[in-house]
Amino acid sequence: xxxxxxxxxxxxxxxxxxxxxxxxxxxxxxxxxxxxxxxxxxxxxxxxxxxxxxxxxxxxxxxxxxxxxxxxxxxxxxxxxxxxxxxxxxxxxxxxxxxxxxxxxxxxxxxxxxxxxxxxxxxxxxxxxxxxxxxxxxxxxxxxxxxxxxxxxxxxxxxxxxxxxxxxxxxxxxxxxxxxxxxxxxxxxxxxxxxxxxxxxxxxxxxxxxxxxxxxxxxxxxxxxxxxxxxxxxxxxxxxxxxxxxxxxxxxxxxxxxxxxxxxxxxxxxxxxxxxxxxxxxxxxxxxxxxxxxxxxxxxxxxxxxxxxxxxxxxxxxxxxxxxxxxxxxxxxxxxxxxxxxxxxxxxxxxxxxxxxxxxxxxxxxxxxxxxxxxxxxxxxxxxxxxxxxxxxxxxxxxxxxxxxxxxxxxxxxxxxxxxxxxxxxxxxxxxxxxxxxxxxxxxxxxxxxxxxxxxxxxxxxxxxxxxxxxxxxxxxxxxxxxxxxxxxxxxxxxxxxxxxxxxxxxxxxxxxxxxxxxxxxxxxxxx
Numbered sequence: 001x002x003x004x005x006x007x008x009x010x011x012x013x014x015x016x017x018x019x020x021x022x023x024x025x026x027x028x029x030x031x032x033x034x035x036x037x038x039x040x041x042x043x044x045x046x047x048x049x050x051x052x053x054x055x056x057x058x059x060x061x062x063x064x065x066x067x068x069x070x071x072x073x074x075x076x077x078x079x080x081x082x083x084x085x086x087x088x089x090x091x092x093x094x095x096x097x098x099x100x101x102x103x104x105x106x107x108x109x110x111x112x113x114x115x116x117x118x119x120x121x122x123x124x125x126x127x128x129x130x131x132x133x134x135x136x137x138x139x140x141x142x143x144x145x146x147x148x149x150x151x152x153x154x155x156x157x158x159x160x161x162x163x164x165x166x167x168x169x170x171x172x173x174x175x176x177x178x179x180x181x182x183x184x185x186x187x188x189x190x191x192x193x194x195x196x197x198x199x200x201x202x203x204x205x206x207x208x209x210x211x212x213x214x215x216x217x218x219x220x221x222x223x224x225x226x227x228x229x230x231x232x233x234x235x236x237x238x239x240x241x242x243x244x245x246x247x248x249x250x251x252x253x254x255x256x257x258x259x260x261x262x263x264x265x266x267x268x269x270x271x272x273x274x275x276x277x278x279x280x281x282x283x284x285x286x287x288x289x290x291x292x293x294x295x296x297x298x299x300x301x302x303x304x305x306x307x308x309x310x311x312x313x314x315x316x317x318x319x320x321x322x323x324x325x326x327x328x329x330x331x332x333x334x335x336x337x338x339x340x341x342x343x344x345x346x347x348x349x350x351x352x353x354x355x356x357x358x359x360x361x362x363x364x365x366x367x368x369x370x371x372x373x374x375x376x377x378x379x380x381x382x383x384x385x386x387x388x389x390x391x392x393x394x395x396x397x398x399x400x401x402x403x404x405x406x407x408x409x410x411x412x413x414x415x416x417x418x419x420x421x422x423x424x425x426x427x428x429x430x431x432x433x434x435x436x437x438x439x440x441x442x443x444x445x446x447x448x449x450x451x452x453x454x455x456x457x458x459x460x461x462x463x464x465x466x467x468x469x470x471x472x473x474x475x476x477x478x479x480x481x482x483x484x485x486x487x488x489x490x491x492x493x494x495x496x497x498x499x500x501x502x503x504x505x506x507x508x509x510x511x512x513x514x515x516x517x518x519x520x521x522x523x524x525x526x527x528x
Contacts, residue, residue: 014358015441021350026369028347029409032376032384036247039387043240050248058245059252062224065145065217066210066256072150073206074199076297077157083290085165087281095294096162097521102301103155104513106470106487108215109506110152110301112494113308114139115219123311145222149210151301156209157202164198165191204260211253212377214473215487219494225249226379226473233383233477243387246380253377309506316500326489326505333469333485333509336400340407341415341465345457347408348416353445356423370416373409381406382477403478407468414467415460422456423449466513 040046049055083089084096102110117123118139125136138144168191214226225245232242283290348370355367373381385406389397396402426449434444472487479488486505493502 014354014360014362018350018354018358019362022354022363022366025347025351025412026366028405029369029373029412031388032381032409033247033250033372035384035388036243036250036380039240039384040244040247043243045240046244046247049241049244055245055248058223058225058228059248061142061222062211062226062249062252065142065149065222065224066207068142068146069149069153069210070203070207072146073154073157074203076150076154077161077202078195078199079293080154080297081158081161081165083294085162086279087283087290088287089283089290089294090287095298097518098298098302099294100155100159100521101514101517102152104517105152105302105305105510106215106472106490106513107149107152107209107213108219108472108487108494109309109490109510110305111144111148111216111219112490112499112502112506113305114144114148115494116312116499117304117308123308140221142222144220145217145224148216148220149206149213151297152216153206153209154297154301156205157199160198160202161195164195168194200260204257207256207260208253211249211256212379212473214379215491225252226377229379229383230473230476239383239387243383246377246383249377250380306507306510309503309510312499313503313507316503319500321500326486326508329484329486329489329505330508332483333487336404336407336485337465337468339400340404340411340468341461343404344408344412344415344464345419345461348412348419348460349457352416352419352423356420357428371413373412376410377473378406378410378471379473379477381410382474386477398478398480400480400483403475403480403483406474406478407464407471410471410474411464411467414463415457418456418460418463419453422453422459426452466517469509469512 080095080099084092084099089095115122118136119125120136120139122136125133128136212226213224214230217224218227218230225248229242229245229249232245233239236242351366351370354363385402386397389402393402431444431448434448435441439447470487472491475485475487476491479485484492486509489505490502490509493499493505
């Protein structure tokens, strides 16, 4: 396909309506962080909170958890990605699909299954008690949170690393070996540097997820910043300290993003025009340890959680636990997620058009602001909107529109990326030709452009839908009174120890998240 060059436009050439709607979207994205800054500045508590010894300890704990989780996810993902792309591992395609599915399990669901299976009064303890084992190692705290977050986030790293491994030209590695380097040295000196951007991108997602996680760390009783913020918000009359800590969490998130950018540097790796697919490595006797490693990771990250959920579900049904209560929560989850997905797809459209069709410093600035929501933890967005609505927009306080607005701010970048990629593939000459026939810009967009970008728009909307289904902290804080979702049902049941009540909503949530992900992975495998 021929390359298409779009000239940089001056701001005066850009339609005013397009600038106005795009600026409105950017302003909405900035609203939470701007209000947190104003709120904390007026209260004058930020410095006191930052310098408090308890806050410093929480920052260190949270940063250590994020670093350890990221390192653990990379340590798991690198061998898994290599085994499933570059070796003759038995059932390699099946492993490629199954090892991505742990991403469909929300971390708080995974944490509750760990507690139910391995906790002090869990299933393993009950099974070992007749053998004289009256106490298992502690699962709560740092190591429990680390294990849960690592096992349910490692696919964030594995997926981009697999894609990079497939794209590496075989001739480069062969040249290294031809110069006398062994297989391990060639991998370390030639292959690994080419994987650095993919590792950094996946590691950033894991680190951001860990910083913003609330459910898993709360269930596993690890005092990260998100848990402390929620406790301050729910237990204190003056919530300025919670706002100050939320702003601190935003600052910590920005530090992580900056570190990732510095780590990635200016690395650019281009394939040659005559790309040779990578050769398949024969594992020989190493196939059995490789199979054992894949089986262990799959067991603890997918089979164990699903088995525990199924066990508690059948135990609850056997004990007469009602199951009809989850119908309304499932409806609310689908309803709110669908509303947010449509709103995000519509909101990102003018920004994408501005960035792709009218590149300028202004459109670049608006585009970068649009991405800011992805760096904001859900609990920070929720607190900012609570404060804002309670003071300046009381009619929308604890209403569904405010909840959906929070979802859009948090997850709009996911829809934006898909829409922008689709728009880049539309030849602007077709739009020019249509306008040459006397049609207006709105008509051309509706009849020519939109049908071509619709697959990307729907793909982005589906991604937002799935992510919102699992979202917890913003839903807990902003949802209207009596508005339960699957996520809040799971949270309320597990936090009180009623695992049978959490089983059915957890199973529905995992199933709804797994199906589209399974479809996406299978489609990628067919293309490979």
